Each structure stands twice: as structure tokens, then as C-alpha cells.
Amino acid sequence: MLRGTNSDTVMVILLTLLAMATKLYRIGRRDNVSWDEAHFGKFGAYYLNRTFYHDVHPPLAKMLVGYSELLAGHNGTFNFKGGHTYPSYVNYTFMRVFNAMFGIALTPMAYVTCRQLRMPVGFAAMAAVFVTFDNAICVMSRFILLDAPLLGFTALALLSLVLFYRQRSQAFSELWWRYLFMTGVALGLVASSKWVGLFAVALVGLYTIEELYDKFCDLRMPVRTYARHWVARIAGLIVVPMLIYMLCFKIHFMVLNRYDGSANFMPVGFQVKMRGNPISMQPYEIITGSQIRLQSHESGTGYLHSHSHIYPTGSQRQQITGYGYPDDNNMWGIKRMRAAGTFKVVTDVNASDQPIPGAIQDGDLVVMHHNATDSLLYTDFRHAAPVTNKYHEVSAIAADSQEAKNPNILWVVEVVSAEKRMRDGLIHPLGTAIRLRNIVDDCVLMATGDRLDKNWGWNQAEIACDVKPGSKHTAQYLWTIEQHKNPALETVDLGKHMSSSFLTDFARLNKQMWLTNNALIPDHDKHNVLESDPASWPFMWYPMRMVGWDDHGIKYLEIGNPLLWWGSAIMCLAFPLQMFYWLMRYQRQCLQWRGSEFRDYIDGAMILWGGWALHYLPFFLMGRVTYLHHYLPALYFGILFLAYQIYHMSMWYLPQRSATRVLYVCIGVVGLVFWWFSPLTYGWDKPIRDLRGMQWVDSWPVYEDKFDL
Numbered sequence: 001m002l003r004g005t006n007s008d009t010v011m012v013i014l015l016t017l018l019a020m021a022t023k024l025y026r027i028g029r030r031d032n033v034s035w036d037e038a039h040f041g042k043f044g045a046y047y048l049n050r051t052f053y054h055d056v057h058p059p060l061a062k063m064l065v066g067y068s069e070l071l072a073g074h075n076g077t078f079n080f081k082g083g084h085t086y087p088s089y090v091n092y093t094f095m096r097v098f099n100a101m102f103g104i105a106l107t108p109m110a111y112v113t114c115r116q117l118r119m120p121v122g123f124a125a126m127a128a129v130f131v132t133f134d135n136a137i138c139v140m141s142r143f144i145l146l147d148a149p150l151l152g153f154t155a156l157a158l159l160s161l162v163l164f165y166r167q168r169s170q171a172f173s174e175l176w177w178r179y180l181f182m183t184g185v186a187l188g189l190v191a192s193s194k195w196v197g198l199f200a201v202a203l204v205g206l207y208t209i210e211e212l213y214d215k216f217c218d219l220r221m222p223v224r225t226y227a228r229h230w231v232a233r234i235a236g237l238i239v240v241p242m243l244i245y246m247l248c249f250k251i252h253f254m255v256l257n258r259y260d261g262s263a264n265f266m267p268v269g270f271q272v273k274m275r276g277n278p279i280s281m282q283p284y285e286i287i288t289g290s291q292i293r294l295q296s297h298e299s300g301t302g303y304l305h306s307h308s309h310i311y312p313t314g315s316q317r318q319q320i321t322g323y324g325y326p327d328d329n330n331m332w333g334i335k336r337m338r339a340a341g342t343f344k345v346v347t348d349v350n351a352s353d354q355p356i357p358g359a360i361q362d363g364d365l366v367v368m369h370h371n372a373t374d375s376l377l378y379t380d381f382r383h384a385a386p387v388t389n390k391y392h393e394v395s396a397i398a399a400d401s402q403e404a405k406n407p408n409i410l411w412v413v414e415v416v417s418a419e420k421r422m423r424d425g426l427i428h429p430l431g432t433a434i435r436l437r438n439i440v441d442d443c444v445l446m447a448t449g450d451r452l453d454k455n456w457g458w459n460q461a462e463i464a465c466d467v468k469p470g471s472k473h474t475a476q477y478l479w480t481i482e483q484h485k486n487p488a489l490e491t492v493d494l495g496k497h498m499s500s501s502f503l504t505d506f507a508r509l510n511k512q513m514w515l516t517n518n519a520l521i522p523d524h525d526k527h528n529v530l531e532s533d534p535a536s537w538p539f540m541w542y543p544m545r546m547v548g549w550d551d552h553g554i555k556y557l558e559i560g561n562p563l564l565w566w567g568s569a570i571m572c573l574a575f576p577l578q579m580f581y582w583l584m585r586y587q588r589q590c591l592q593w594r595g596s597e598f599r600d601y602i603d604g605a606m607i608l609w610g611g612w613a614l615h616y617l618p619f620f621l622m623g624r625v626t627y628l629h630h631y632l633p634a635l636y637f638g639i640l641f642l643a644y645q646i647y648h649m650s651m652w653y654l655p656q657r658s659a660t661r662v663l664y665v666c667i668g669v670v671g672l673v674f675w676w677f678s679p680l681t682y683g684w685d686k687p688i689r690d691l692r693g694m695q696w697v698d699s700w701p702v703y704e705d706k707f708d709l
Helices: 004-024 037-049 060-071 092-116 121-132 135-140 147-166 174-191 195-216 223-255 502-518 562-587 597-621 628-653 656-682
Strands: 281-283 290-296 303-310 318-323 331-338 365-370 375-384 392-398 410-418 432-438 444-451 461-466 479-485 491-493
Touching: 004 092, 004 121, 037 060, 037 092, 060 092, 060 147, 060 223, 092 121, 092 135, 092 147, 092 628, 121 628, 121 656, 135 147, 135 628, 135 656, 147 174, 147 195, 147 597, 147 628, 174 195, 174 223, 195 223, 195 597, 195 628, 223 502, 281 479, 562 597, 562 628, 562 656, 597 628, 628 656
Parallel strands: none
Antiparallel strands: 281 491, 290 303, 290 331, 290 479, 303 318, 318 392, 318 461, 331 365, 365 375, 365 410, 375 392, 392 461, 410 432, 432 444, 432 479, 444 461
């Protein structure tokens, strides 16, 4: 086997060429928008035409897709509709090649990582070949998806951690600082690509805690030096990743400056600065007879909404909900009934009085009239909210009904905050945050954060009234007039009166990403053949068809190399038992290690196994829809752990010549299996029945499937 620096350089070059051959072979063969290219190609195009969009993932990987489209000469007009043929002006092959570079980079990074874990050249090369010859990693690197950048940055985070780990005895040296900040940069990149990158952050965090604990127990270390270790890690592993994460969103906001309806959940100060927004030109003051649309500050709620459907329980009156999209059922007429300071208690007012003219200001008493159903906003303490029973129900009653004469229709407007240029006590669109307090029940209109039943409330947001509201600035109680119509008033550019804070916009978008991600729950009344459960991933019970399966189309199957998936799964699942067995032998004083041999082994094993566990086990706690490709980051750690275990067991239990034979046999067999399944990796364009020998497991959807795709 090759030795020394030159051998490493030669090996890295050879392995990289091998990775390029496997990732780039026939990469542009299918000229149709394939699988999730429909999503991520479209998001990339948004960066070219600078149109705002909303997605559950952070922006970095999608910005890279957009950059690849820019380099490819795309003009951002193609919408990447699934299954459609790419037009001649879209260089999809270049875009795929750009994405594949991240998959190619996995191979040399895997090699260097294993070398840093003290594996010899041959076995480190074996680990890199394993990564190269996994069919699932290969096929997922060959399309315009987020998985390849995610895997690339995950591998970079692992490599950086291992390089930093190797410098632990040279604290505060130049290399130590370099690899510390390199690790922080890698963590920022992977977390900015997908939130599963936070599992890499957790791995580095646990390693850091363990290392700092060891140093805490070193009584020879001065307190000043120990404090420097803390400061260095806070700067390198917390501040640097956070700055990179925020920088990605800053660029995201700067580029996407064209308005789209998906920006409706963003703060109005953000929306009004966007080109083409429909809300900047509005009348400045709200008066009796104005038509308004109220937007909740609670993420995921949307607009105050009503429709001609009733609650199935409680008062069984007309529903009041929160709806996320602007429509006619969100429009309310506001009527000023009494001026601020002219009433104190409910007996001072009469719901039958005629509205009074003038601009609505802080403390005024108003009635909210729902235009589409000719009804009034109403609350009644006798009925609890339909989902969150500790609050009062809010409903709508017919404007010509007897109940419309009750003072329960009267609401006090309370200004909570306003833009600096709008602090005149009046209510203004976009820039004034208000609360609505019912004068009878003395409760505040709120968005509870819960959803109504999909069978009668269409999963819309629950609106209620709280008699014990929290802080005035709590988002659940705050509303802003997002749209104001009144033909009797002159329109002005409200953008001149508004400001926008990056931190506020950043926090709002991330909260909405979290809510949207949590809303991606599986529908148990249906079975989607693309979905899979985490328990099925390690042994690959359900590979996934990426495209249609007709006889003449080019077919791709996300199927991994079975030997690598099954072997890594067995090794990872058996490792805790292995450690328990060694602990028992250690207690009986029959476990012998030479020098630091055990520490070197266990440190490397825990980093690799810990990476697998942290990237896999949390999926069991998630309620969202999951797919097989979610396992790929864990698989990367699992494959390296498999190679790590093969190396050490060969060294412990076999003579040198036999260990070398194991090395060659493993590479040969894994390569043969990769070649065997390669038709489904590189695309099979003949009837699938002509491709025999692919059905190793009955549940694999190669030849037939229980469910229609």
C-alpha cells in the first residue's frame, strides 16, 4: 500500500477522478424535469427574476441552485414544471453538473477524514470507494436537488471536526485556530442549507462539551487558559456559524426584492419595500366606512376571516377564523361608534346608535362589519372557543338580527405600537399595531395558535377572545390593517412612512419556516408510495421511484448499494452492544490495549457513530412527512463507520496479509454490486421487466408496486 504525503496526493487525485466518472456519466440523459427538480429548479429561478418565495428550508443550497442557473445562462423564465421537457435555452446539464460537484467532493473528503482518524492509505481509500459506490448517494447527486450540497457541507463539517480533533494537543496554535474556524464555517454552511444540518451542529457541540469537561478535570490547567478555551469555542463554533446563517438570509432578502403573495406572512414593513407590492398605495387614515383587512401578528394565522359556515358546537353561530390568503371573506367594514374618552363602561354606550364620522384613533369604540356575509364580529362569554376551551368563542351574527343590538358587537381599539412617523394616536394601515377589546366581556381578540378541525373548519386558524391577555406586545393579540380601501380618501405611498428591521424579518421568516415544516404531516387516510418511515431506512425496505415507470421513459430508482446500507446498519446498531461487551471485559480486567490505542479507536468511533445516531434517531421524534433521502447524511457517517470497523477488526483479528485481502475483497464486491444496480442509477430506458435480478427484497418497487405512483 502507498505511504506518505505523495501517496495521499496521488490517492486523492485517483479517487476524485473515479467520483467524477460515477457522478457525471450520462448526467444529462433525461431531458425532463425530474422529481424535486420541479421545486428547487423553480426556487433557483426565483433568484434570477428576484421574486420572493417561501419554503421550509434555509436559502443557501437554493441560492447555489440559482447561481448554477445564472452560470448556465438561464433567464429565470422557465417554471420547472414536473415532467416537462427542458427548453433549448435551459442548460439543465450544466446545472446538474454543478450540483454533482458536491457529490464528487464527498469522495476526497471521506478519504482525508479517514486518514485523519489514523486509518492507513488502503483502508481510507476503501472508505472513499464505499462512498463513491453507493447508488443512492450517486443518483441523488445527479439532479438539481438540495441533497448534494447538504451532504457536501455535512462531510466538510465532519472533516473539519476531525482535523480540529487532531490538533487538540496543540491548543491555540495556528493550525488549531484554522481548523476551529473552519469547523464553524462548515457548520454555518450546512445549517444554512437544510435544518437537518443542525444535527452536525449537535455532533460538534457534544464533542466540544466532552473536550471542555476533560480540560475542566485537568487540575494543572490555569483558569485563564481554560477560560480562553471557552471564549475560542464560543467565537468559532457559535458566533461564526450564526453569522453565516444570518448572512445567507440577508443575501436572500436583498436579492428577492420583487413582491409575491407568499410574502404575506412577512412583516408589513418588509412587504411594503418590495417592488410590485399591492399594499404600499393606500389611504393614510382609517375612517368610518373604510374597508379593511386585518392581519394577525401570530405566524401561521393570516387574516381575520369569516364565511357562511357555523361552529358545530358552542353557539353554533357563523365561524370566525384566521385564513392565510387574501380574499373577499377577509374584508371588514369598520364603523366608529363612540370617540375615545366619551365612555367608560358598557352602560355608557348603545349598540343601536348611529356611527359617527371622523378618523379612528386609540381608544375609539368600533363595530366590525363582515361585508361578504353582512354580519358583525361578536363574542359571548357563555360559549368557549371550539378548540382552546379556556378562551371565549368569537363568532359573527347577522347585521339585521336581534342580537345585533347587543353591545357584544362593540370593540375598543387599543394602539399598542406604531411606526415612528405614524405616532399621532390615529390608526394607520401597515404601521399601527392594535388590539381589539370587547367592551362587554372585557376580553381581547386573539389568534390562539391552534387549528380548527379539517372536516368543518378546513384546518384554518382558531380565533378567540382572552379575558386574561398577556403582555400587550404578545403577537397573539396584535393585529395590523394590511389593506385599506376607501374611495373617498386620497391614497399615499405608505412605504415612505415605514421601516424594516432585518432581525425582525429574519425571526419572522424562520418562525414561519418552522410552522410550515411542522404542517407537513402525513395523511394516514392515504398512502403515498414516496413516503417512508425512519425504521425502514437503514435496511432500505422501500427504495423510491424518482420518476414515472412506463416502458419507454428513462427510469431512476433511489436505491442504495445494499451491501453498504445493510453492513453499516448492522455495525451501527451493534456498536452499543460492542461497547457493553468491552465494558464487561474491562471490569473483569481482561481487556488489554497498548498505550493510547483504545483512546484513538474510541474517539474516532464515537465521532462517526455519534454522527450516524444524531442524523438518524431524531427522525423518530418528528411528526412531519419523511422520505428515504432524509437518511443520506446519516448514511455517510454509517458508511465511514463501516469502513472504520472493518479496518480495526482486520487489524485486531487477522494477519497483515489477510487484512489486505479483506480490503481488496470489500472494494471488489461493493464495486460489483454498484455496477449491478447502475442501470437504475444512470437511467433504464427499456421495459423494466427486461432488467432482471434487481428484486433482492420483496418490498422493493422495481417490477410492481402495491400502490399507484
